[in-house]
Amino acid sequence: MHELSITQSMVELCEQNAGGRKVLAVTMEIGELSGVVPDSVEFCFEACSRDTLLEGATLIIQVIPGRGRCGCGAESPLSTYFDPCPVCGGFGLSVVAGEELRVRELEVE
Amino acid sequence: MCTTCGCSPTDTHQQSYAHDRQHHHTHELNLPRQLHEHNHQDRIIAIESDILSKNNLLASGNRALFREKGIFTLNLVSSPGSGKTTLLERTLTDLRNSTRCAVIEGDQQTSNDADRIAATGVPVRQINTGAGCHLDAHMVSHALEEFDLENLNLLFVENVGNLVCPAAFDLGEDHKVVVLSVTEGEDKPLKYPQMFHNSTVMLLNKVDLLPYLEFDVTKCLEMARRVNPEIIIFQLSAKTGQGMEEWYGWLKEKSGTGN
Numbered sequence A: 001m002h003e004l005s006i007t008q009s010m011v012e013l014c015e016q017n018a019g020g021r022k023v024l025a026v027t028m029e030i031g032e033l034s035g036v037v038p039d040s041v042e043f044c045f046e047a048c049s050r051d052t053l054l055e056g057a058t059l060i061i062q063v064i065p066g067r068g069r070c071g072c073g074a075e076s077p078l079s080t081y082f083d084p085c086p087v088c089g090g091f092g093l094s095v096v097a098g099e100e101l102r103v104r105e106l107e108v109e
Numbered sequence B: 001m002c003t004t005c006g007c008s009p010t011d012t013h014q015q016s017y018a019h020d021r022q023h024h025h026t027h028e029l030n031l032p033r034q035l036h037e038h039n040h041q042d043r044i045i046a047i048e049s050d051i052l053s054k055n056n057l058l059a060s061g062n063r064a065l066f067r068e069k070g071i072f073t074l075n076l077v078s079s080p081g082s083g084k085t086t087l088l089e090r091t092l093t094d095l096r097n098s099t100r101c102a103v104i105e106g107d108q109q110t111s112n113d114a115d116r117i118a119a120t121g122v123p124v125r126q127i128n129t130g131a132g133c134h135l136d137a138h139m140v141s142h143a144l145e146e147f148d149l150e151n152l153n154l155l156f157v158e159n160v161g162n163l164v165c166p167a168a169f170d171l172g173e174d175h176k177v178v179v180l181s182v183t184e185g186e187d188k189p190l191k192y193p194q195m196f197h198n199s200t201v202m203l204l205n206k207v208d209l210l211p212y213l214e215f216d217v218t219k220c221l222e223m224a225r226r227v228n229p230e231i232i233i234f235q236l237s238a239k240t241g242q243g244m245e246e247w248y249g250w251l252k253e254k255s256g257t258g259n
Helices: A003-017 A038-049 B033-039 B053-069 B084-095 B112-118 B137-146 B193-198 B207-212 B217-227 B244-255
Strands: A023-031 A058-064 A067-069 A075-077 A094-097 A101-108 B012-015 B025-028 B044-050 B072-078 B101-107 B124-128 B154-158 B175-181 B201-205 B232-235
Touching: A003 A023, A003 A038, A003 A101, A003 B044, A003 B053, A023 A038, A038 A058, B044 B053, B053 B072, B053 B137, B072 B084, B072 B244, B084 B101, B084 B112, B084 B154, B084 B244, B101 B112, B101 B137, B112 B124, B124 B137, B175 B193, B193 B217, B201 B217, B217 B232, B232 B244
Parallel strands: A023 A058, B072 B154, B072 B175, B101 B124, B101 B154, B175 B201, B201 B232
Antiparallel strands: A023 A101, A067 A075, A067 A094, A101 B044, B012 B025
16 A cells, blocks of 8 residues: 555645645656556545645546567557567566556646 | 547547546537637646656666676566475575675565575575565665675565566566466466567466376466567576576676675
8 A cells, every 4th residue: 555655645745836826736647567556646645735734625536558678679558567568579678658646736726 | 630539729628527437428519720729728737757657766876886786686476385485495505605795585474484584694685565565776775775785796685475466566686586376377478468568577386286287387487488579587496405506697797796
């Protein structure tokens, strides 16, 4: 349940950037390969945001699909680290997207 | 275009701010652009920051300190019961004449593991994470205050037994070393791919038990390499000592204590 400490860090980051204004909505990105479960973050958010500028805010989670690049040059969707390259069948694709864990923006009052 | 949900500038935007899994948006069309901007654009604060940036910054600080002091640091990760502490006990005992080691022990509760390490004579610091499921760079930075860093070559951080959460948290280590024991399923690398993907070394432990188990070593190694083709694998038994020399060879080479 590392989502709890990740959500705490997220709330802290938002509070530092909110300029003391009440936060109405938070938009964040979670990559498909980040190992973080969006539902768990939502579950933790309510508890972590209590008594902060984020209390009651809407959490908007954008899930970023994984993408990998193979040594053969092909780029393909990557939903796990062990998906083979659809062109040559090789493993160990380098990840070009899907490991994101970011706060994009806040909407404040 | 609105950066929150992609609506056009001629739309007005009223969101439901209750915490709600559907994230309802309602859009009233054709209201003046000025109203939209007043209601929306000046209330947006762009952040574009990694959530783990604070941990990553502290980890970079730890890493810089290790470099400065010439300390090779390994983050040992595994599920509970894979034999990490037994592996450390044997490694520390066998290397005591060639390498100055220290250990940071991470567990939710008890100092049992630290007591076992202390019995080998190696400096050890126990971190109890309480409800926490992983160590982070901040905890490690404080544990480092306890050691004489000028007189260390090799630092082992034994993370909380958990194949999921510690994968996301950089501690400032040189490498993650994942320990998998043959009493676990051979498909662990596919079930917990992030950990095997992020590790440089895999130690397949308890191989002395293979005659009594149906564990398929070839299949296990093949699955680990599917997740991470570069992973370095040592098959060993911390109990009997089988295969430990190869592991020590790697440690000595990487930590520069081989001579």
